[in-house]
Amino acid sequence: MATMRxxxxxxxxxxxxxxxxxxxxxxxxxCVAACPFKAIxxxxxxxxxxxxxxxxxxxxxxxxxxxxxxxxxxEYNFCRGCGICEKVCxxxxxxxxxxxxxxxxxxxxxxxxxPFKRGGRNNLVTSARTLDKIKIGRISQMTDPSLDAQRxxxxxxxxxxxxxxxxxxxxxxxxxxLVERENTPPVRWIYPIIIGDMSIGALxxxxxxALAIATAYLNEEAGIPIRMCSGEGGxxxxxxxxxxxxxxxxxxxxxxxxxxxxxxxxxxxxEDPAGILIKIGQGAKPGDGGLLQAKKVAKHIQEIRGVPKAxxxxxxxxxxxxxxxxxxxxxxxxxxxxxxxxxxxxxxxAASATSVSVYNNLLxxxxxIVGGFFLDxxxxxxGAAHEISLxxxxxxxxxxxxxxxxxxxxxxxxxxxxxxxxxxxxxGWNLAADAFKMICLGANxxxxxxxxxxxxxxxxxxxxxxxxxxxxxxxxxxxxxxxxLVKRLDIDKVAENIVNYFLSVDHELKKLMxxxxxxxxxxxxxxxxxxxDKAVADRLKIQYAC
Amino acid sequence: MCRIGAIKxxxxxxxxxxxxxxxxxxxxxxxxxxxxxxxxxxGVFENYKDLPILSLACTDEGMRIADNILHEAGFVRIMxxxxxxxxxxxxxxxxxxxYIFLVLQYPKSYKYASKEEKEELLVDIRLxxxxxxxxxxxxxxxxxxxxxxxxKEIGDPTDIGEYFGLWEENDELRAKIITAQCRQNTNxxxxxxxxxxxxxxxxxxxxxxxxxFYEKNRDFQKKLYKGYIGFExxxxxxxxxxxxxxxxxxxxxxxxxxxxxxxxxxxxxxREDREVLKKIRASLAHLEINGPNTIIGVLxxxxxxTCCDSKKLRPVxxxxxxxxxxxTSEVTGINEILPDRDWEQDIYPNEREMVVINNDLxxxxxxx
Ligand code: SF4
Ligand code: SF4
Numbered sequence: 001m002a003t004m005r006x007x008x009x010x011x012x013x014x015x016x017x018x019x020x021x022x023x024x025x026x027x028x029x030x031c032v033a034a035c036p037f038k039a040i041x042x043x044x045x046x047x048x049x050x051x052x053x054x055x056x057x058x059x060x061x062x063x064x065x066x067x068x069x070x071x072x073x074x075e076y077n078f079c080r081g082c083g084i085c086e087k088v089c090x091x092x093x094x095x096x097x098x099x100x101x102x103x104x105x106x107x108x109x110x111x112x113x114x115p116f117k118r119g120g121r122n123n124l125v126t127s128a129r130t131l132d133k134i135k136i137g138r139i140s141q142m143t144d145p146s147l148d149a150q151r152x153x154x155x156x157x158x159x160x161x162x163x164x165x166x167x168x169x170x171x172x173x174x175x176x177x178l179v180e181r182e183n184t185p186p187v188r189w190i191y192p193i194i195i196g197d198m199s200i201g202a203l204x205x206x207x208x209x210a211l212a213i214a215t216a217y218l219n220e221e222a223g224i225p226i227r228m229c230s231g232e233g234g235x236x237x238x239x240x241x242x243x244x245x246x247x248x249x250x251x252x253x254x255x256x257x258x259x260x261x262x263x264x265x266x267x268x269x270x271e272d273p274a275g276i277l278i279k280i281g282q283g284a285k286p287g288d289g290g291l292l293q294a295k296k297v298a299k300h301i302q303e304i305r306g307v308p309k310a311x312x313x314x315x316x317x318x319x320x321x322x323x324x325x326x327x328x329x330x331x332x333x334x335x336x337x338x339x340x341x342x343x344x345x346x347x348x349x350a351a352s353a354t355s356v357s358v359y360n361n362l363l364x365x366x367x368x369i370v371g372g373f374f375l376d377x378x379x380x381x382x383g384a385a386h387e388i389s390l391x392x393x394x395x396x397x398x399x400x401x402x403x404x405x406x407x408x409x410x411x412x413x414x415x416x417x418x419x420x421x422x423x424x425x426x427x428g429w430n431l432a433a434d435a436f437k438m439i440c441l442g443a444n445x446x447x448x449x450x451x452x453x454x455x456x457x458x459x460x461x462x463x464x465x466x467x468x469x470x471x472x473x474x475x476x477x478x479x480x481x482x483x484x485l486v487k488r489l490d491i492d493k494v495a496e497n498i499v500n501y502f503l504s505v506d507h508e509l510k511k512l513m514x515x516x517x518x519x520x521x522x523x524x525x526x527x528x529x530x531x532x533d534k535a536v537a538d539r540l541k542i543q544y545a546c
Numbered sequence: 547m548c549r550i551g552a553i554k555x556x557x558x559x560x561x562x563x564x565x566x567x568x569x570x571x572x573x574x575x576x577x578x579x580x581x582x583x584x585x586x587x588x589g590v591f592e593n594y595k596d597l598p599i600l601s602l603a604c605t606d607e608g609m610r611i612a613d614n615i616l617h618e619a620g621f622v623r624i625m626x627x628x629x630x631x632x633x634x635x636x637x638x639x640x641x642x643x644x645y646i647f648l649v650l651q652y653p654k655s656y657k658y659a660s661k662e663e664k665e666e667l668l669v670d671i672r673l674x675x676x677x678x679x680x681x682x683x684x685x686x687x688x689x690x691x692x693x694x695x696x697x698k699e700i701g702d703p704t705d706i707g708e709y710f711g712l713w714e715e716n717d718e719l720r721a722k723i724i725t726a727q728c729r730q731n732t733n734x735x736x737x738x739x740x741x742x743x744x745x746x747x748x749x750x751x752x753x754x755x756x757x758x759f760y761e762k763n764r765d766f767q768k769k770l771y772k773g774y775i776g777f778e779x780x781x782x783x784x785x786x787x788x789x790x791x792x793x794x795x796x797x798x799x800x801x802x803x804x805x806x807x808x809x810x811x812x813x814x815x816x817r818e819d820r821e822v823l824k825k826i827r828a829s830l831a832h833l834e835i836n837g838p839n840t841i842i843g844v845l846x847x848x849x850x851x852t853c854c855d856s857k858k859l860r861p862v863x864x865x866x867x868x869x870x871x872x873x874t875s876e877v878t879g880i881n882e883i884l885p886d887r888d889w890e891q892d893i894y895p896n897e898r899e900m901v902v903i904n905n906d907l908x909x910x911x912x913x914x
Contacts, residue, residue, distance in 0.1 A: 144756040144837045163828040178822050412769025517758050518836045527761045
């Protein structure tokens, strides 16, 4: 009996198993060349073959050495199921097959002593999302005619910036008209969907550039005033000095990466940025800082961020800030002052049991300086994280957004610090519906990240396919700095897909506003919604319908 | 659909005018009620212009409760007037036992009080009475304000007129401004408080239509002022916004329209005052209205105005002569009351317009 090492990793432990059809393979080698994870390799096998050379059958056995494509079985170069090999194979000879009985994460941890990391979203949720249990149930009929999505005009704009209560706006009456006595905090009216913060570094420069191109195109050609958040880690100087900066929300996180470049570029800026977003936390890995692994810190990233090639860890908190009041004073004041109080400054926190307290507190901010509350729930996630954080920490967004809105209603301060929420928006591929429902529940707008990657060609899904964003080997060039892989991404095509998607979203948003008879965003109009789930209805304080 | 109307005149008019104005528009309403607010009163009230009048519909017990509260607060009764009622079996009406209009003297302690203090007192007392009456359904208090009385009733407007003897002109009940509505609010329960016109501190508003931003409006208004209560009808929101913009914020009347139906951003950007308009739009986003509406409003100084939703989805027309102006849902109403006016002067306000009638009966058209 042969010896067997039961503790060794075997093919049946892996997430994905390569199904290889030897008889179809012409050994072109494309799959091996295409797999960025080195999860397959060309090997030789000794094969027994029965042949007959004579006119009459005269079988004889020969042994041959033949080249084959084999799956690699180890903890580092394992198949991610991305399907790139299948995509490139001209003969349908190879494909990954999901292994429902895998035990890979246990094996990985027990061998490496290292937490398992991956990209993508939470993998545990299998039931329908909360938003899918909500419908737009209040349809205008005879007494309040619905509008015509084609013919009527709609005001699809949301405020970004600190909105003052009317009695605090420094108005005086001159000749029967209101005039402003002095400046007030800046408020920008923008599209209610923001392309969420994904850093140049986490994304490849081509992906990031494609987003920036799509943003500029949507603004300048399509008339959709969408904004894009830079993510942490800086912005190319060329962009900082260009007029396109006005479409960019610059982010600063606890690592402060890239900010010296931004500050240095200030004298040369011809436009103000669209806003500043101070990231306190993110929903995909709440309580964790950012992590850009050294392998993704390519030369241009080093330049933009002003760092050497090393793991770039943003601490989980902003050092030196120990209370909400302090954060208001230090961060908001300083960043407002930096741009001479012309640029709205907002804050992004991970949705959590405590976010309502934070929001309540900010609403009472005496400086009127917080220009937006970005609330990020689980189910987002574009970059790398520890799996344990992705799957087991965080707070779903819908009820938390609702709680924040109702807390503002309770204070009579709804709308004063615009609420923006994200975390799985567009997960069912329909961003307009998600945005609309969130707005009815009280959001001024939403932001979205992962969906943008999926529009760009990310092959990942929520069932463990690919999710290799942490490896720096993204097979489609989206979140990698590897020049060979990055070249796989067609910038123009990606930009075009994103633009087209937003054109359809814009149309769909109107298609949802028209039947409820609203020509401006129905912020807080939860009476327009019904829930088909009693628990959801009760929790969100909306009508239950069955 | 509601039919609404406002008559403003240099002369004191009898409410039969309002009934006639409404009756000719009858096909448009469902005969579920009639309500009116009379301001700038003549007749039996003419000599009490500065004293607050409490408008009450209640049971005997309700009367006692209100009396006690007023007494306790130090108000002294100066005069009491009740319309003579004519109960008949066949009248379609659900009357209350008593309709009382009490003219009261302010408490002595308010002798040197400012106008504002008195105005707050009147709201406080009205809210207190309302709350006390609600406990056992003992009645309704509609207004408590100098020179104003309010009558609201459930039933067929013609019969309501009959019951109160309002079809016959007499010298008792007269006013220079009468606003009226036919039809109860049918979106919700038929409750007397839900009937327009709504009144608060000298402001009156009535509307024809549906406020689809009701929930937003209400949630926001609840925190703005103690008098913003009830919300039995989505149209109450229009009154509260009017009161808030004009009385509390002290903004000129033209901004009411900018608050409830803000200009589209494209148009705002073309205007010189864009920064002001954008500030207002951001700050009072929750007071915006959507949905089909026509609003008629009256200010404490007697100015009467009308405006529509931003798509002009409900009718309204203004007709006038030298001494009387009428704003109402349909022109048939005006034809009835002012048959000899120059009808070419009639105004059908557009979605961006406010038609404002001042105390000199000057009719102005303000473009938003
Ligand atoms: S599916 Fe992807 S990771 Fe797996 S072998 Fe094919 S290319 Fe490599
Ligand atoms: S394709 Fe790229 S971006 Fe998508 S999951 Fe895989 S590694 Fe991440």
